[in-house]
Amino acid sequence: MSRYTPEEKVKLARRPDRPGTADFIGALFTDFFEQRGDRLCGEDGSILGGIARFHGRPVTVIGHRKGKNLEENLTCTFGMPSPEGYRKAQRLMRQAEKFGRPIITFVDTPGAYPGKEAEERGQGEAIAQCLALMSALEVPVISVVTGEGGSGGALALAVANRVLMLEHAVYSVLSPEGFASILWKDASRADEACGVMKLTAQDLRRGGIVQGVLREPEDGAHTNWAAVFRTVDAALTKELAALDKLKGPALARQRYEMFRAMGQGLPPAREEEP
Amino acid sequence: MNQTFSRRRDRLLTYRAMREGNITSSRRTKCAACGEESPRLEWERKLQVCPKCGFHAPVGAYYRLSNILDPGSFQELEGNLSPADPLAFPGYSAKLAGLEEETGLKDAAVTALGRVDGHKAVFSVLDSRFLMGSMGTAVGEKIARAAEYAEKKKLPLVIFSASGGARMQEGIFSLMQMAKTAAAIQRFQSRGGLYLSCLTHPTTGGVTASFASLGDIMLAEPGALIGFAGPRVIEQTIKEKLPEGFQRAEYLLDHGFLDRIVPRSEWRSVLAQLLALHEKGGQP
Ligand SMILES: [Zn+2]
Numbered sequence: 125m126s127r128y129t130p131e132e133k134v135k136l137a138r139r140p141d142r143p144g145t146a147d148f149i150g151a152l153f154t155d156f157f158e159q160r161g162d163r164l165c166g167e168d169g170s171i172l173g174g175i176a177r178f179h180g181r182p183v184t185v186i187g188h189r190k191g192k193n194l195e196e197n198l199t200c201t202f203g204m205p206s207p208e209g210y211r212k213a214q215r216l217m218r219q220a221e222k223f224g225r226p227i228i229t230f231v232d233t234p235g236a237y238p239g240k241e242a243e244e245r246g247q248g249e250a251i252a253q254c255l256a257l258m259s260a261l262e263v264p265v266i267s268v269v270t271g272e273g274g275s276g277g278a279l280a281l282a283v284a285n286r287v288l289m290l291e292h293a294v295y296s297v298l299s300p301e302g303f304a305s306i307l308w309k310d311a312s313r314a315d316e317a318c319g320v321m322k323l324t325a326q327d328l329r330r331g332g333i334v335q336g337v338l339r340e341p342e343d344g345a346h347t348n349w350a351a352v353f354r355t356v357d358a359a360l361t362k363e364l365a366a367l368d369k370l371k372g373p374a375l376a377r378q379r380y381e382m383f384r385a386m387g388q389g390l391p392p393a394r395e396e397e398p
Numbered sequence: 399m400n401q402t403f404s405r406r407r408d409r410l411l412t413y414r415a416m417r418e419g420n421i422t423s424s425r426r427t428k429c430a431a432c433g434e435e436s437p438r439l440e441w442e443r444k445l446q447v448c449p450k451c452g453f454h455a456p457v458g459a460y461y462r463l464s465n466i467l468d469p470g471s472f473q474e475l476e477g478n479l480s481p482a483d484p485l486a487f488p489g490y491s492a493k494l495a496g497l498e499e500e501t502g503l504k505d506a507a508v509t510a511l512g513r514v515d516g517h518k519a520v521f522s523v524l525d526s527r528f529l530m531g532s533m534g535t536a537v538g539e540k541i542a543r544a545a546e547y548a549e550k551k552k553l554p555l556v557i558f559s560a561s562g563g564a565r566m567q568e569g570i571f572s573l574m575q576m577a578k579t580a581a582a583i584q585r586f587q588s589r590g591g592l593y594l595s596c597l598t599h600p601t602t603g604g605v606t607a608s609f610a611s612l613g614d615i616m617l618a619e620p621g622a623l624i625g626f627a628g629p630r631v632i633e634q635t636i637k638e639k640l641p642e643g644f645q646r647a648e649y650l651l652d653h654g655f656l657d658r659i660v661p662r663s664e665w666r667s668v669l670a671q672l673l674a675l676h677e678k679g680g681q682p
Contacts, residue, residue, distance in 0.1 A: 236607075236627075238627030238632050238635045239627075239636055242627075243632065244653050246611075247607070248611050248625065249606075249607075252580055252607050252609070253612070255576055255581070256583065259585075260581070260584050260585065260588065275564075275573065276607045276626075279574075283580075296570055297568075297572050297604075298566065320488065321485075322570065331570065331571070380585065383581055384582070387571045387574060
């Protein structure tokens with residue numbers, strides 16, 4: 125049994141001092157060149173992406189960015205992307221495929237931004253296109269859920285050959301607050317929602333939603349970033365080596381079949397999980 | 399022989415359409431939009447569109463199919479696909495059983511093979527009477543299988559969406575249906591398949607953010623609410639009132655997300671035209 129309850133994990137996953145996408149890029153990659161803009165109408169800071177080297181090899185890296193201080197939080201809308209962000213991500217992913225670069229994504233968002241302009245510019249369409257595009261990419265795609273995997277806004281960057289989660293990260297259909305208010309008309313029952321939603325990395329691993337759980341330091345990722353970086357670096361290296369054995373169409377097929385099979389339910393809990 | 403079969407199928411469709419809640423026994427029906435009462439027969443003649451204000455009332459899946467398909471062409475596919483309870487969510491199984499009893503549906507999607515003006519296609523229709531047409535694993539599976547079946551048979555795919563989005567009671571498994579359906583549609587389209595996406599009131603959340611937004615042609619019924627986030631959530635976020643008509647079909651048309659708005663009485667002719675335009679060599 126984990127020493128943290130699901131509601132404690134939600135709090136850990138949301139800690140602002142947890143390493144975020146920019147921190148992972150800084151620590152695990154070299155030569156990062158940030159790419160901005162969707163080439164249609166705007167730039168969205170809540171998605172950070174570009175080209176970099178992973179152990180010398182060019183890759184495309186994309187992730188949600190929440191920002192480290194209030195000013196950054198505001199330009200990044202607290203990690204909640206608008207359509208421009210998702211369309212920038214699509215542009216970067218198409219380019220990665222063109223140049224044969226693997227794609228690594230870091231997922232950490234409360235969800236897509238629920239704003240007026242976001243709707244006007246087609247938030248639903250932007251997410252749908254991300255899902256469709258990612259499902260057919262003929263390059264390796266690895267996603268790491270590092271903090272909060274909130275709803276379709278998270279999934280839009282996580283249709284990967286391997287979806288990994290940090291040990292105390294969470295991933296769910298909606299925030300526990302939103303879930304409680306939709307289902308029970310009472311957002312204050314969020315803690316109760318955490319219990320029934322099966323949003324922990326351990327539950328999702330058992331349900332076949334994620335393929336690997338990455339161990340965090342004893343008291344959570346925020347207490348020892350260096351250890352987290354080492355763990356994620358090793359996991360990415362290992363998964364990338366495995367995916368390198370597959371050719372383009374086989375990568376697309378493996379990803380398609382994995383998501384195609386999702387929905388079979390959770391098998392009973394077992395003891396050995398991290 | 400063939401005729402007997404198709405007549406029997408027709409009777410089944412009519413029976414199911416009749417069973418649906420929109421055809422009530424009272425003689426007058428009150429409009430949920432304008433509040434005016436009109437004779438039931440007038441509503442029926444207008445295919446459940448308010449005779450006073452033109453509000454397109456939500457209708458059941460079988461009723462919609464019975465209005466669109468050529469007589470005798472309806473053939474249900476995957477009719478026995480049943481919902482799952484992947485989280486063993488408290489009270490959910492009982493709720494599903496109750497809804498099946500009430501609506502005659504196993505879950506919120508009906509898939510059928512049929513013809514419109516002679517043009518054959520695969521049709522999937524979401525039914526908002528079943529947990530707001532939300533997408534659980536059964537709905538996702540049904541949409542994915544419809545796309546795969548259409549691909550195998552080299553037929554066009556027509557989907558009528560009406561959905562509140564994800565099925566909360568199925569948690570993360572519901573969310574994954576977005577990826578599954580988008581992937582199935584993408585594969586179908588990349589192999590030359592035609593997908594006509596028809597949005598009806600309301601289409602929101604995870605359905606808007608997956609298969610419903612991926613049509614080669616995007617159509618919607620007048621006045622349909624279409625969006626990702628719900629209007630209430632947006633108002634809470636931006637702390638201002640949204641303008642009149644926000645997220646309605648007309649608004650989406652203005653913002654470039656639809657090809658056309660189709661009144662209910664015109665679905666048959668519009669679908670027939672589009673299906674004909676995509677037939678090989680332009681020949682019927
Ligand atoms: Zn009316």
